[in-house]
Amino acid sequence: MKNLFPDDYLNSILDVTPAYLRERGLGGVILDIDNTLIGHNVPDPDERVLALLDEYRREGIGMCVVSNNNGGRVKPFCEKLGVGDFVPNAMKPAARGYRLAAERLGLPPERTAAIGDQIFTDVWGARRAGCYAVLLRPIHKGGEGAFIALKRLCEAPLLKIIKKRFPGR
Template sequence: MFKYLLPEGVFRSVYEIDLNMLRELGLLGIIADLDNTLVSARTTAATPELARWVEGVRERGFRVVIVSNNRRARVSAIAEPLGVPYISSARKPLAGAFRQALRLLELPPERVAVIGDQLVTDVLGARRTGLTPFLVSPIAPGEEGLATQMNRLIERIARSRLRRKGLWPDGEGSWRG
């Protein structure tokens, strides 16, 4: 069970994920979480830094889709100005939205990375669907709702288990939790 919560890599933010590394792993598509991964929960528009990242990722030939459990109005306000396709109300970690995202990307699961800030939604959903998950530190963990706080509790338990087994990818030493 805990192995399904194991990210392939851990990073401080999306901006620190080396695109060459994704390429070397054979990954051509990115499924990105929205809240606390690309923007903080209270940010209502894409930041210039995020817009530049999306542009750079695409210039390098990656396909991107945003998959969020948040509502359509919230997700579209960020994704549409960026010109990034999105799936809202995704019900991660269920596989449905991830499969739908693969159809949008027109890529098989082994070619697609998932970038997110939660083990219980992003990483678990990715592993169950055969995708490669990368974990980033939440942008503003203080702004999280009750459900997410519960998830964080499960994360702490899973993370310490995986660490004890020497499985946690601690290389960057970047985890703030």
């Protein structure tokens, strides 16, 4: 149960600044794609997100995408983002993809921030792997399909507790 609670809950990936990471001793980020870096069914990432990833690069913060999507979808997207490392077909909430990502970043899992928008996928997997789990508000809900809509329904009571734990977010 404790693995369903994130280490932090933030509005947007834009809140995960290099300073935020440094203050917590985190040297790399493990990124979800959909509704974390980009809205569902949107072809291109936001300029501000691209600028943040540039900042990560300048500051030497490693990046690796971990996605349940297949390589055919993940690779071109990572190319657009300029993120060289990715783990497709990760079967999140399995911990394996996160551990693999941390290994590629050359960091122990606890020194990586795993950032995503879904409790039963991103937070659970990240916590099982021992990463610092950051839950984000999804960029926009709706149009996610029936399965994710169902997961969001199940998330609702947990999200209520999480919001209480992180007031003012």
